[in-house]
Amino acid sequence: MKIHRRRVVITGASGGIGNAVTKALAVQGHELLLCGRNSSKLNVLKDEIEGNGHQLLTADLTATAGLKALFNAAQAFEADTLINCLGVNQLQLLAASNAADSERIISTNLLAPMNICRTLLPLLQLKPSTIVNVGSVLGSIGCAGSTLYCASKAGLHGFTEALRRELADTSVTVLYFAPRATDTELNSQEMQDMNQQLGNKTDSPEWVAEQLCQALAQRRQGDVYLGWPESLFVRINALLPNVVDKSLLKQLPIIKRFCQGTTSAPQTAGEHHEVS
Ligand SMILES: NC(=O)c1ccc[n+]([C@@H]2O[C@H](COP(=O)([O-])OP(=O)(O)OC[C@H]3O[C@@H](n4cnc5c(N)ncnc54)[C@H](OP(=O)(O)O)[C@@H]3O)[C@@H](O)[C@H]2O)c1
Known part of the structure; x- marks a missing residue:
């Protein structure tokens, strides 16, 4: 089968998932415009x-x-594909956050991808093109300790769905690609330890990149959620949110303990902690 060689803009290329996506696409012969704030990381990657x-x-x-x-x-590069892989995260209860945290998370995870899509759309509409916005399963399942992140990714999901429908009569295809926890620097040590204690599975960035490359090769549109049972929970949460409420309630004491920086194991099964 002949592979269509893409000219891909990757934002967040210097990050864990962006790095793995970059390497996987380069092996397939695609040409890449790598974007990030850290030029030394980008130069190492390019080499x-x-x-x-x-x-x-x-x-x-x-x-x-x-x-x-x-x-x-992107204009000089003649881009035909955009993959938005930039993002930030912070494990934090809303009560412990401030307006600057909201600003940073919403502007990086939601406003930036929206503005990037708007900025590049005039170029992408000139030929058959693809937009991939990397979201998260947490954009479809609200979780304690991640209120700002969940809000940003839920917004990105809604934006991407609306954009896909708005561009349905053009040659631009739009994909929302939602990994579950992935082993990158996005997740602090606390977050990684919490995921382990909660029994949340973590994927390698290389596996996530492989799934993204497959979705691109298959010209998938709509939503792609990674991981089992997370992809099932997304559907259950949409239909029966009360069921997910009950399940997540059991995790709440552990999440609060990690958010408060007291990560020792629970003393008793019935122990209850309030946010101070
Ligand atoms: N890791 C996970 O568990 C996980 C799970 C689900 C979804 N995701 C999503 O996957 C995407 C990639 O995450 P990751 O795990 O690869 O994170 P990461 O390793 O922390 O990388 C984040 C990337 O975002 C870039 N970035 C941040 N702020 C930026 C800004 N203002 N302007 C330009 N670039 C900026 C960083 O570039 P510089 O360092 O050069 O500034 C870096 O390349 C994110 O959207 C994330 O929400 C991650």
Whole structure:
């Protein structure tokens, strides 16, 4: 089968999932415009991957100047695919967060991908193109300790679904790609320890990248949720949220303990902790 060689803009290329996606796409012969704020990480990555036509853009994509630089670079690069892999996260109870936390998480995880799609749309609409917004299963299952992150990803899910429908009569396909916990620097040590204690499975970024590449090759549209049973919980949560409420209630003491930085194992099964 002949592989269509894409010209891919990857935001968050210097991150764990972006790095793995970059490497997997480069092996398949696609040409890449790698974006992030950390130029040394991007340069190391460019030197590691196969192919000669790759380019770099160092920019903060929450800023207007960064978006302008992205447009210029993507236009010169003649991009036909956008993969939004940038993101930030923080394990925190809402009561312990402040307005700056909300601003940082919403502007990076929601406003930036929205503005990036808007900025690149005039280029992408010139030819058959693909947009992939990397969301999270937490965009469809609200969880304690992740209120701001869940809000940002739920917003990204709604945005991506609406955009897909808005572009249904064009040659731009739109995919919302939602991993579960993945082993990258996005997750603090506390978050990793909490996931382990909760029995949440964690995927490797390489496996996540493989799934994303497959979805691209198959020209998937709509939503792709990774992992079992998380992908089932997404459906149950949509239909029977009370069932998920009950299940997540059992996890609440552990989540609160990790959010409060007291990570020792519970003393008794019935122990209850309140947010102070
Ligand atoms: N890891 C998980 O458990 C998990 C699970 C589900 C979904 N996801 C989603 O997958 C995506 C990738 O996550 P990851 O695990 O690879 O995270 P990561 O390793 O922390 O990487 C995050 C990336 O975002 C970039 N970034 C952050 N703020 C930026 C800004 N203002 N402008 C430009 N780039 C910015 C970072 O670039 P610089 O460092 O160069 O600034 C970095 O490349 C995110 O959307 C995340 O929400 C992750």
